[in-house]
Amino acid sequence: MTGAIVVTGAARGIGRAIAEAMTAGGPFTVVGVDIAPELALSEHITPVETDLTTVDGPRLVRETVEDIGLPLIGLVNNAGITRDARLVNMTDQEFSDVLDVNLGAAYRLSTELAPMMDDGSAIVNIASRAYLGNFGQFNYSMSKGGLVGMTRALALSLAPRVRVNAVAPGLISSEMSLGIPEEIRERMIDAIPLEKMGTPAEVANTVWWLLTPLSSYITGEVIVVGGGRSLS
Amino acid sequence: MSGVVLWAREVGDDWEEVRSVLTDAFLAGRSAAQAGDSFVFVVHQDDLLGRRGAGNAMVACGLLSAARTAALEGATKGWTANVVAFDEDAARSTVEAWAQRLLDSEGVTGELIRVGPGHLGKALP
Numbered sequence: 212m213t214g215a216i217v218v219t220g221a222a223r224g225i226g227r228a229i230a231e232a233m234t235a236g237g238p239f240t241v242v243g244v245d246i247a248p249e250l251a252l253s254e255h256i257t258p259v260e261t262d263l264t265t266v267d268g269p270r271l272v273r274e275t276v277e278d279i280g281l282p283l284i285g286l287v288n289n290a291g292i293t294r295d296a297r298l299v300n301m302t303d304q305e306f307s308d309v310l311d312v313n314l315g316a317a318y319r320l321s322t323e324l325a326p327m328m329d330d331g332s333a334i335v336n337i338a339s340r341a342y343l344g345n346f347g348q349f350n351y352s353m354s355k356g357g358l359v360g361m362t363r364a365l366a367l368s369l370a371p372r373v374r375v376n377a378v379a380p381g382l383i384s385s386e387m388s389l390g391i392p393e394e395i396r397e398r399m400i401d402a403i404p405l406e407k408m409g410t411p412a413e414v415a416n417t418v419w420w421l422l423t424p425l426s427s428y429i430t431g432e433v434i435v436v437g438g439g440r441s442l443s
Numbered sequence: 444m445s446g447v448v449l450w451a452r453e454v455g456d457d458w459e460e461v462r463s464v465l466t467d468a469f470l471a472g473r474s475a476a477q478a479g480d481s482f483v484f485v486v487h488q489d490d491l492l493g494r495r496g497a498g499n500a501m502v503a504c505g506l507l508s509a510a511r512t513a514a515l516e517g518a519t520k521g522w523t524a525n526v527v528a529f530d531e532d533a534a535r536s537t538v539e540a541w542a543q544r545l546l547d548s549e550g551v552t553g554e555l556i557r558v559g560p561g562h563l564g565k566a567l568p
Contacts, residue, residue, distance in 0.1 A: 298476045298516050306469050307462075314501060315458050322456075322497075342504075344511030344553060349472070353465060356508025360500030363493030363566075431493070431566075 214282040214329060216422065217272060219244040219263060219320065220290030224385035225337060228411030229287055230256065232419050242275055245290065263290065263316035269323035282329040285422045288317035288358070289337040291351075293387065298349045306350045313354035318361055325369055333374045335421045336362050337414075340381040340437045355379070359433055366431030374430040376421045381437025384408040404439030446481040446522075446546035447471055448539070451506060453487075454498040464502050472513055472524070481523040483542040484510055488528040488561045491568040503528070507555060507568060514553030523552035530559025 216233050220226035221243040227250065233241045234255040241256045244263065251258040259275050261268040276283050291313045294305035317336060325334070341348050342355040359377055366375040382388055382399055388408060391399070400408060414436050420426050421434070435441055449471050454460040468484060475482040489495045490503030506526060513524035525545040529538045538558050545551060555568065 298473055298513055301469075301473060303470075307466065310462060310465060314505070315462060318458055318461075318497065318501065341512070342508045344508065344515055346512065346515045349469070349509050349512050349516075352512040353469070353505040353509035357461075357465070357501040357505035359508070359568075360490070360493060360502070360504030361497050363491075363504070364495075364497035364500035365493070367493055368497070 213239065214284035214332075215240045215242055215276055215279050216285035216287065217242045217244065217276065217283070217320075217324065218287045218289060219316070221246040221250065223247060224387065225380060225383060225411045225414045226287075226289040228415040229289060229418050232412070232415040239284075240279055240281055242272065242279070244272060263320055264311045266319070268316070269320045272320060273323050273327065276324070276327065283324060283327050284329050284332040286321065286324055286328070286334045287337065287418060287422070288320060288334070290316060291337065291339075291354075293348070293351050295347045295351065297347055301349060309350040310354050313351065314357040314361070317358060321361070321365060325365070325373060328373050330372050331424070332372075333376070333422045334365065334369075335418050336375070336377040337418070338362070338377045338379040338433060340379050340435055340441060342379055342433075343441060362433065363431050370430060374426070376426070376429060376431065377433045378414060378417050378421065379433050379435045379437070380409060380414045381435065381440045382408045383414060384410050402440060402443050403437070404443055407438065409436060409438055446483065447475040448483045448485060448542045448546070450485040451487070451502050454502060456496050456498045461498050461501050465505050468506055468509065472509065476513065476517060476522060479520060479522055481517070481546050482513075483525050483527060483545050485527045485529065485538060485542060488530050488557055488559060491528055492565055504568065511553045518552060523548070525552060526555045528555060528557045528562070530561040533558040
């Protein structure tokens with residue numbers, strides 16, 4: 212299994228861990244959209260700088276994959292942002308920014324790349340445990356719920372050629388979670404049965420599994436990587 | 444009890460259409476919440492499973508997740524947010540009655556009510 216895998220939002224956190232796992236775990240070329248500069252130095256990574264919320268952004272990614280000349284075997288829609296506010300206070304801009312990046316860009320890129328994806332390839336959408344609901348994140352949870360819906364629809368329409376699944380991380384150690392006040396973060400960790408934050412690598416391992424034939428009979432599913440938090 | 448019922452418009456697999464419906468839902472939900480009113484989103488059951496295309500699926504699943512989040516925020520303020528999903532054969536009057544029942548009820552929030560048996564034996568959204 213060799214080929215190219217597109218990973219968006221690969222500059223830091225979960226996206227970076229995914230890009231690292233892809234290049235360390237197999238003979239893949241990663242097309243990293245918004246990749247960390249030090250990773251871009253790797254011979255296994257082709258960086259692309261573009262805005263996926265524009266019509267031209269996904270086209271540039273497709274052209275880059277075509278230039279590489281390898282079969283496209285994977286797409287990881289990871290790029291995401293937060294603009295948290297309670298619904299009563301949420302501005303139009305906070306709402307639309309999150310929707311456009313987290314859902315619109317993922318949809319545009321998926322529809323651009325799906326026709327060229329190889330038989331047996333896979334798409335993994337990075338949703339969030341917030342798709343089950345999360346205070347102060349009407350925009351974010353809507354976008355991630357939309358991503359789950361997109362996952363299910365594409366799983367049906369692209370089968371049997373391409374499998375499509377989603378990973379929904381819970382509290383993961385990243386710039387985003389480390390920005391949460393320590394007292395609140397500790398309370399959140401107390402509610403996690405596995406008693407810790409997850410790591411970006413733990414999410415990346417799940418993504419890796421979903422991209423490879425190890426998960427060849429799984430499509431249209433959402434796998435929560437959350438330490439059991441959905442039960443507590 | 445007063446409140447808002449928003450039926451999700453059917454869309455094609457076009458991002459701008461999806462964006463428009465989700466934005467309308469945001470604006471309606473925010474207005475209701477600011478007034479202290481409850482709201483209900485109504486979606487097609489098949490769309491929760493992605494069976495009528497990506498556009499409709501993004502709308503339906505997005506609205507369900509948003510309602511769950513809104514329910515958390517309204518829980519201490521006295522308003523609720525719920526979702527009704529209907530089968531193709533469900534009578535509109537039945538769906539409307541369930542939506543009104545959810546607006547009238549106390550303590551039921553963040554729920555998904557499915558009208559019709561189409562969800563049986565299939566994935567939980």
